[in-house]
Amino acid sequence: MDYKKLIEAAVKAKENSYSPYSKFRVGAAVLTEGGSVYIGANIENASYGATVCAERSAVIRAVMEGEKKIKAIAIAGDTEEYIYPCGICRQVLAEFAGDDAEVICTRKNGEYRAIKLGDMLPDAFRGGK
Numbered sequence: 001m002d003y004k005k006l007i008e009a010a011v012k013a014k015e016n017s018y019s020p021y022s023k024f025r026v027g028a029a030v031l032t033e034g035g036s037v038y039i040g041a042n043i044e045n046a047s048y049g050a051t052v053c054a055e056r057s058a059v060i061r062a063v064m065e066g067e068k069k070i071k072a073i074a075i076a077g078d079t080e081e082y083i084y085p086c087g088i089c090r091q092v093l094a095e096f097a098g099d100d101a102e103v104i105c106t107r108k109n110g111e112y113r114a115i116k117l118g119d120m121l122p123d124a125f126r127g128g129k
């Protein structure tokens with residue numbers, strides 16, 4: 001699959017990052033099985049632990065629109081190296097995405113790696129389902 005459009009959406013979403021503390025902007029774009037795209041960015045807080053990552057903000061938007069099946073997610077930062085989702089976001093993704101879902105990790109120069117969620121979070125806990 002060509003993830004160009006999804007990646008572009010993640011890069012654009014990064015513009016809405018609220019990251020005055022870390023100055024580390026992240027954007028994400030979720031592709032649902034219904035074919036819709038939902039974007040998110042990291043939203044930080046003066047109480048640092050209350051920060052929401054870009055991936056989770058995109059997932060929450062999809063779910064709030066009734067789209068609970070995620071096919072892919074693209075993640076974009078400003079880093080030379082690939083950006084990968086944190087452990088909490090991997091777990092949140094596993095709630096709404098199967099092991100075959102693709103996590104598209106990008107880097108500044110436009111290159112990307114498509115990694116299956118099941119490879120990023122093997123034997124994910126899904127409540128025994």
Ligand code: THU
Binds near residue numbers: 026042075
């Ligand atoms: N962050 C994300 O939004 N997604 C990631 O994949 C890694 C980290 C955010 C959280 C925080 O606002 C900033 O990046 C630095 O950790």
